[in-house]
Amino acid sequence: MNEIANLARIVTSRSLASLPILDLRSRQTNKENQFVATLAESPEVTQLQVVKTLYGKSTPANVRALQKLQSRVRSKLLNQLYFLDHSDPRHLVSRRYELECLDLLHKVSILYSEREYKLTERLLQRCLRLAEQGEFTQYVVQGARMLRNLHAEQRQPVLYKKAAKVLHRAQQLLTLEDEAEQLYRATQLALGGSVASRRAILAMLPDRIEQLEALHRKARSFTTYNAVYRARIAYEELQGNFQEIIRVTGAASRRLRDGKLNARRFDIRFNHFMNIYAYLRSRQPMQGLRLAEEYNRDFHPSSNNWFYFQEHHVLLALHAEQYERAQQLMGVITKNPAYLIQREAALQRWDLYKGYIDFVMPPQRVTTARQRQIAQWVLQLPEYSRDKRGHNVAILVLQLLHFLRERNLEEVLLRLERLRKYQQRHLYEPTTLRSRLFLRLLQVIVDKNFDAAQAAERGKVLLQQLQETPPPGEAFAEVEIIPYEHLWELVLSLLREGAPVAKESELAS
Incomplete structure (x- = not known):
């Protein structure tokens, strides 16, 4: 009873007069809870709207009152972070175990400063076990250092030497892990940069992977394994070697299933994501779509990872020509409460x-303001935009398809000219061959005066070349929302319905 009595003494003698957290389950309404509820329901709400909601009208005094309330609530919300539920397996699996270590280290620091040594030692031993099980080497170092110091202060030489040995071993391991992480993070930074920086890192990656593998052979820890695993995937992605990514991700899944990977650390969601992405880019959409349906359960709808995963889920459906499925997925995605705050x-x-889904599966009617906005947005996008790198061809092609369906000759020729200029300026590398071949196919329809049969015949050789050309690596890719081969069939079907014609005003002039 002594331990718990000491703990009760510490808490009762040092507690704050009022708890600095929110009682979100209280049945009694107050301004703090009303403010939080308003923000949760309407994240985009303005200060003026909040003042009117909470205080009835906007006056300088009420604005000042809101500012004070906001400061108080922000502090309490930050304190509330200690009490979040991290047990849902659809979030990053390591988070709950890492936070458990941090929670124990926080408690131990307070108990140590209060000189409650017995409970401190017990919690430190528990923290060390959890840190070692989760391979959180930085927390093993912290815990072992605190335990060593505790034994030194209590003049316990045998226990001191034991803790010092654990600390020394963990520090050596942490040095290797830090070096591996530094190499990987520098690589990650370059991968997120310009095409030039990605090309530069592509040339360096084999040596960097070799360095990481050497570090892993010394450390044999999850952190060094993860650096090698992610760097290897990045390298294969840049090269366009998607079959190898399928092999690497499949091997990782088997290792996890066989207990050879730390289940408390390995992010299966990333593995799933890269797996279906590789099936998409290696032109195996049916297999990828089947796996995406299976993997979907491992992603929490409130996370950004869910949206990234669903992007590839939709693209797989489009590449598999499962247009109705893509439309269904878009319905689920747009209904997600977090959709509009991306x-x-x-x-x-x-x-x-x-825009592509609506083109191949036209809605019965355009009813919502958002749908009308999208229709206008797609048609008014600029010829080339850096912030839409990788999607510029897709944008111009969608505009072209729209005006082919409208049979608007002037706009069709304008988009074809924009595509020609875009190709000259930006699609000159060997890695852009698929896009160049498709744009040459589109030029055939002009050469054959928009005659579907003649264009199909004249385009046979180009289409064969397109089918035989694999997609390039990620560093150089234009995104094919619908594969170029399928788009060519769409173009021909539109021409069979009728060639584009000049407007009467043009004919009169």
């Missing part, structure tokens, strides 16, 4: 995907 660039990608 970054603007992400929302525009979704709009582009929806």
Whole structure:
């Protein structure tokens, strides 16, 4: 009872007068809870709207009151972070175990400063076990250092030497892990940069992977394994070697299943994501779609990872010509409460995907303001935009398809000219061959005066070349929302319905 009595003494004698957290389950309404509820329901709400909601009208005094309330609530919400539920397996699996170590280290620090040594030692031993099981080497170092110091202070030489030995071994391991992480993070930074920086890192990656593998052979830890695993996937992705990514991700799944990977650390969601991405890029959409349906359960709908995963889920459906399935997925995605709070660039990608889906599966009627906005947005996009790198051909092609369906000769010729200019300026590398071949196919329809039969015949050789050309690596790719081969069939089917014609005003002039 002594331990718990000491703990009770510490807590009762040092507790704050009022708890600095929110009682979100309280049945009694107060301004703090009303403010939080308002923000949760309407994240985009303005300060003026909040003032009117909470205080009835906007006055300088009420604005000042809101500012004080906001400061108080922010502090309490930060304190509330200690009490989040991390048990859902659809989030990053390592988070709950890492936070458990941090929670124990926080408690131990307080108990140590209060000189409650027995409970401190017990919690430190528990923290060390958890840190070692999760291979959180930095927390093994912290815990072992605190335990060593505790034994020194209590004049326990045998226990001191034991803790010092654990600390020394963990510090040596942490040095190797830090070096591996530094190499991988520098690689990751370059991968997120320009095409030039990605080409530069592509040339360096074999040596860097060899360095990482050497570090892993010395450390044999999850952290060094993870650096090798992710760097290897990045290398194969840049080269366009998607079959190898399928092999690497499949091997990782088997190792996890066989207990050879730390289940408390390995992010199966990333493995799933890269696996279906590789099936998409290696032109095996049916297999990828089947796996995406299976993997979907491992992603929490509230996370950004869910949206990234669903992008490839939709693209797999489009590549598999499962257009109705893609339409169903878009319905689920747009109904997600977090959909509209994504970054603007992400929302525009979704709009582009929806533009293609609506083209192949036209809705019965355009009813919502958002649908009308998307239709206008797609048609007014610029010829070339750096913030839409990888999607510029897809944007111009979608515009072209729209005007082919409208049989608007002037706009069709304008888009074909824009595509020609875009090709001259940006599609000159060998890795852009698929895009160049498709744009040459589109030029055939002009050469054959928009005659579907003649264009199909004249384009046979180009189509064969396109079918035999694999997709390039990620560093150089234009995204094919619908494969170029399928788009060519769409173009021909539109021409069979009728060639584009000049407007009467043009004919009169």
